[in-house]
Amino acid sequence: MPEETKVFLETPAIPISGKKQANSFSASSDSPRTSSPTLGEHYSYDTIEEISNYLLSRTHIRPKIGIICGSGLGHLGETLSDATYFPYEDIPHFPLSTVVGHAGRMVLGTLNGVEVMVMQGRFHFYEGYPLTKCSMPVRVMKVCGCTHLITTNAAGGLHDSYQIGDIMIVKDHINIMGFAGNNPLQGPNDPRFGPRFPPMNRAYDPELIKIAENLANDMGIKDETHTGVYICLGGPSYETVSELRMWRMLGVDAVGMSTVHEVITARHCDLKVFAFSLITNKCITDYDSNGEANHAEVISAGAKRQDVLATFVTRMVEKINEML
Numbered sequence: 001m002p003e004e005t006k007v008f009l010e011t012p013a014i015p016i017s018g019k020k021q022a023n024s025f026s027a028s029s030d031s032p033r034t035s036s037p038t039l040g041e042h043y044s045y046d047t048i049e050e051i052s053n054y055l056l057s058r059t060h061i062r063p064k065i066g067i068i069c070g071s072g073l074g075h076l077g078e079t080l081s082d083a084t085y086f087p088y089e090d091i092p093h094f095p096l097s098t099v100v101g102h103a104g105r106m107v108l109g110t111l112n113g114v115e116v117m118v119m120q121g122r123f124h125f126y127e128g129y130p131l132t133k134c135s136m137p138v139r140v141m142k143v144c145g146c147t148h149l150i151t152t153n154a155a156g157g158l159h160d161s162y163q164i165g166d167i168m169i170v171k172d173h174i175n176i177m178g179f180a181g182n183n184p185l186q187g188p189n190d191p192r193f194g195p196r197f198p199p200m201n202r203a204y205d206p207e208l209i210k211i212a213e214n215l216a217n218d219m220g221i222k223d224e225t226h227t228g229v230y231i232c233l234g235g236p237s238y239e240t241v242s243e244l245r246m247w248r249m250l251g252v253d254a255v256g257m258s259t260v261h262e263v264i265t266a267r268h269c270d271l272k273v274f275a276f277s278l279i280t281n282k283c284i285t286d287y288d289s290n291g292e293a294n295h296a297e298v299i300s301a302g303a304k305r306q307d308v309l310a311t312f313v314t315r316m317v318e319k320i321n322e323m324l
């Protein structure tokens, strides 16, 4: 850890009544609808500003790129220079990370000289957080000054040719939770974030996809890198054989439990998005298989590829910085 690194362990600057629980909703006064288990509470623009000010007032870093690290991929946060670490429990109004492989810290610092903010761990619907809450940090990134989001995840490889350790650059998603009536933009719309009805074609920036494909070529990992379609399922149970066969028929290449609501929220507030999945396991689509998906395998696949992924993200950050 660099010498200048500071860890803020003091109590939150903005007092929150009572001790924070993993599922506590400290922004309840922001929402006109507090009874829905899926809508949950809403974060007002003022609350997002308050969180952003908390972070920015404790560092001189002014990030243009926000990065979300998926399961087992948080190592990137350790590679930052001039870093300030903010444990989620210290950030006002922030939920807590409850999943193994998600350290639960926001880091502001530089990656090869480029100012970034990195989430070492994200929030998932299956942890009991409504999608609005899961994707709230994306709005914090926007208000902190970010213009770009890089979001990463661990995912099961559904496409036959995908192998464990491969990278899938996300070119599109299927918002199946949205089909079921659950979208992070549900509820009141504040036009300071974006429009009521944002488009979602071209959600994954085509130029950034091309840059990433060329980068994979330059890095000599072209054969292990694909471009495909991601689906976010609610989790936490993994999928049945029948479900996976259905998604495959519908054009899904990788299966996970995150990212889509973050991307929707990012596009709503006009962040440019680049996303990729690390394929951590092969989806089991054969009734005769004795294999079983498990989280330990997901974490271990992430650990094995952490150096390649850190290089991939760092070089993407450099390329984006050249475009700013």
Ligand SMILES: O=P(O)(O)O[C@@H]1C[C@H](O)[C@@H](CO)O1
Pocket (backbone or CB within 6 Å): 069, 070, 071, 072, 099, 122, 124, 152, 153, 154, 155, 235, 256, 257, 258, 259, 294, 295, 298
């Ligand atoms: O946070 P991500 O999407 O990277 O994590 C995946 C989905 C579940 O959280 C977990 C399942 O093993 O890994």
